[in-house]
Amino acid sequence: MKRLLMLSLALTATAQAATTITIATVNNPDMVTMQKLSPEFTKKYPDINVKWVVLPENDLRQKVTLDVASGAGSFDVATVGAYEVPIWAKNGWLDPLTPLFAKNADIAKSYKVDDLIPGVRKALTVGGNLYAVPFYAESSMTFYNKDLFKAAGLTMPVQPTWSQIQGFAAKIHKPTSGVYGICLRGLPGWGENAAVFSTVVNTFGGRWYDKDWKAQLNTPAWKSAMTFYVDILKKYGPPGATSNGFTESLSLMSQGKCGMWVDATVAAGLLSDPKASAISKSVGFANAPVGPGTPKGNHWYWSWNLAIPKSSKKEDAAFKFITWATSQEYIAMVAKEKGSWASVPPGTRVSTYNNPNYKKAAGAFSGLVQSAINSADVTNATKDPVPYTGIQYVAIPQFQALGTQVGQFLAGAISGQTTVDQALKQAQTAADKVAKDGGYQK
Template sequence: MRTQSRRRPPRATLAMAAAGTLLAPLLSGCWVGAGGAGSGGDAINVLMVNNPQMVELQKLTRAHFTKETGIKVNFTVLPENDVRDKISQDFANQAGQYDVATLSNYEIPIYARNGWLHEMNSYVTKDPAYDEQDVLGPMRQSLSGDDGKLYGQPFYGESSFLMYRKDVFEKKGLTMPAHPTWQQVADLAAKADGAEPGMKGICLRGLPGWGEVMAPLTTVVNTFGGTWFDKDWKARLDSPAFEKATKFYVDLVREHGESGAAQSGFAECLNNMTQGKVAMWYDATSAAGSLEAANSPVKGKVGYAPAPVDKTESSGWLYTWAWGIQNASRNPDDAWKFVSWASGKGYEELVGDKAGWSNVPAGKRASTYANADYRKEAAAFQEMTKEAIEGARPDDPGVQPRPAPGIQFVGIPEFTDLGTKVSQEISAAIAGRQSVDSALKKSQALAEKISEEYEGR
């Protein structure tokens, strides 16, 4: 148990900080639709992000979950930046307007710490059909609180890996190692650069945002031996390892990366890879489904390799959209029935039957990767995805002890603001507007302000 520092913020202050700093946007989007009536009786309110798999869930709920249970589900569906804003306001105030919300493994431990979430252990122990042990270990770990209890159930999960054009590599006489290092990737990027007219060697995110450029870059920092904060909360963005990793990343994307890298995020790199503008791409495992879609120009042409490493055995990140039940929910029992249905094996089978196994919200259950139908449809990437998720180490992603969980983020409320500001400095270095040294000097000063609040805790 950590001792309290004189500079440590009181619990109420931390709760307000979480309510405020968790509002920072990741992506922009458009309004999709909202639910209506309040919860109570045989109805619950669910607030969720507007990604395609959630929209599919909304379509299937009435005809299946409501028909089977009699529980009506009122959905409010919003773009990611808006949904985070609304969730943090409702849960921080414990207003109880929404019984269930989509939260990531970044928010859930923080929300649990502040008492905003209903624990789920009491439900999973009474619901053997849900089969909690089938949920992949890193997912369970990342959705647990400081007390070891579960506070979320994953809807789908992802890690990160390296994607590359097998046909281009063959034509150039290049071989992707079974477990590539970052130096090997840099060498391959140089050789693949220009393999086809207008093709660059690799795509790496450069777009500002704690969930954009900082996600892949932080995994590089981890495996190069760096960390945002050491175990005593001392900011380490000016350490040799952090500097080496950042210079490597910036130099690689500037020399052999996509054009307009400073404005390229996940969506732009996906487009570049799909259109044959890059030979490699390091990013989320969830991208593989799009690359292997029936209408993809590169379907069957892409190979997959583990996230590149330097000093660590693995370096893939861990992310999940998960369900959290608000502590102030008027209907926690019915809320659990919805959560267990939406994250259960039966729902995956339903989606596989209705929409095809490539559309199943995977990345969370071991049984998915044993399913013959799923393995056949996702043969190109399913095993590599499972290995990446199972190899993720959210509590120990680098070479030194960490003061907070997280691989591609630091699991504290202040990281949304800190990560976003640091990302702007890194993106400016990628754009050539400043040096990496200058970017990290400014970033270290920002991180030291967080250190002052946390040191000695």
């Protein structure tokens, strides 16, 4: 009896000693895999339990931003984008990771920070300190169904134009057979429809602001871009396009319901996975389209990263998780879980692209992805000069709200609730207000 009591007390003490960390992440497939593999983390660190909060992209951004800005401390690990990291670091909302690597020599040695792709690492570094580690990095590209193209007698060029894409969509579009010419994000949000649409604006010769921070959303370039985007989705997109973000579009494309899809390069591995994609053997890849204004800004740059909010009280446990989930070890674990190196989180490590297994599995798209990421220049993405950095976003704190507003106006035009002219007028007013209220206009 005494022995049982002692065992019970020991188990209770162990349970009490365990640390529970709460991780906020987006419901993208790669993050769902991370959640699925988290028992492997618990095996490695049995004194750390993991609690998950998995949300759609727009909801995640809103919830995490509010929590981190207020210092509420609900999350120990936050999934944040390339846009947020430098802004949040300067606001003092994130823990610097460089001192934690110095403090944890064993983790630093196995993690190999220098193996992170230099440009990706640079985007997450502020004042000499790394403030997040990349889970995956991406640009944008064109996906197409080679079987549908062959049946229609079409050939996709390596560098298509938006005009060509529209012509292809018209020939492939057969809604009575459940096949739509093209899928594009229509779901409102600065990281949803506004992200893809901003690259269209860039290549049509548009920009968000001129050098004096005067809004440029009522210009001919913006009108041409928005008219094009609205028309191609209305004529050749799936019904209910304003409900489709990245995840919904990925599902449609992987089911063979879209002839083409222009979106994040991270989808290349997902569409090539025979376990998740019905078109794994017929998916083709090309560069993101360019418009009539300039070839600049067609490829966006983005990374989803893991960071530790300053408000977390469990910094050490959180650090162990984020370094585990972005390590070489984790990437190899995903390859084993998925049965293919093509399905691993891309765009983060030099060693991934040097790995013969990855080269063999991802040969159809890895070169295009690398080229797209490398050519995405956040300092030179528009025809005319601008006072901001960013390709599919404007790197100011107010853009999160502004981009979502403009995304809502765009969705209104797609759904037919408003006209393009009305949407642009509303967008211009909103952008001007941001520049004035934010003190950007002199």
